[in-house]
C-alpha cells in the first residue's frame with residue numbers, strides 16, 4: 081500500500097489572493113502528499129493588496145516555537161520540509177531549529193527564499209531578514225528563487241540579472257554552492273514569448289531548461305504554486321527536470337485560463353479547475 085509522504089510546510093495563511101498555504105495545501109493533497117502546516121502568520125490578504133495599513137497581520141512566531149516543542153515531544157517525522165514566506169527574523173531561527181530537529185538522511189529540505197519579485201523586495205522583508213534567509217538557504221537540498229531572489233541571494237544588483245542562457249547557467253552554478261544543493265530559478269525567459277525555469281540537479285550536475293508560452297500578465301502566488309507542484313512531483317519520484325517541466329506547464333495553463341476568465345490579478349491564478357490534472 082502506498083504511504084503518502086509527509087511534508088512540514090512553513091508558510092503563511094492569507095485570506096485574499098491565492099498564495100502560500102491556500103494553494104500549497106490543495107496541490108500537495110491532490111498530488112498525494114500529506115501537508116502538515118506550520119503557519120508563520122495569518123493575514124487578511126497578501127502584502128500586495130491596497131490599503132496596506134488595514135492589513136490584519138497576526139505574527140505566529142510564539143505559536144511556531146510551541147509547535148516545534150510539541151512536534152519534538154511527539155517524535156514525529158517528515159519526508160520533506162518546505163518553507164516559503166516568513167513573517168519575522170525570529171521565524172528564520174525557528175525554521176533553522178525545525179530543520180536541525182527533523183532532518184534525516186532522506187528528508188528533502190526545500191527552501192523557497194521568498195523575498196521579492198520583479199526587481200523589488202516585499203515590504204515586510206528587512207535587509208537583515210534577506211541576509212538571514214540567504215544564510216539559512218545554504219542548508220537546503222533545493223531552493224527555488226525567482227530572478228529577483230537569486231540576485232538577493234548572490235548579493236548582485238538587480239540590473240545585473242542575466243538574460244542569456246550562459247548567464248543563467250552561471251547563476252545556477254553559483255547558487256548550487258559547488259553542487260551542495262539543487263537549484264531551480266523561476267521566471268526565466270531566453271527567447272521572445274517563452275517563459276519558464278532553469279534547474280541544476282546537484283546529483284547529476286546537469287542543467288535543464290523548461291519553457292512554455294509566455295502569457296501576458298504577472299500574477300501573485302505563482303511562485304508558491306510552482307514550488308508546490310515541483311515538490312509534489314519530486315515526492316512522487318520524478319526527477320528534478322521532469323518536476324520542473326510539470327510545474328512550468330501547470331503555471332502556464334493556470335495563467336492562460338485566468339487571463340481568459342479575466343479575474344483580478346491580485347486574486348492570483350484560478351488553479352482550482354486544473355487541480356484534477358495533477359491527480
Ligand code: PXL
Pocket residue numbers: 092094099100123125126127128165194202300301302303304
Ligand atoms: O507568494 C508570496 C507571498 C506569500 N505570502 C504573502 C505574500 C506573498 C507575496 O506577496 O505577501 C503574505
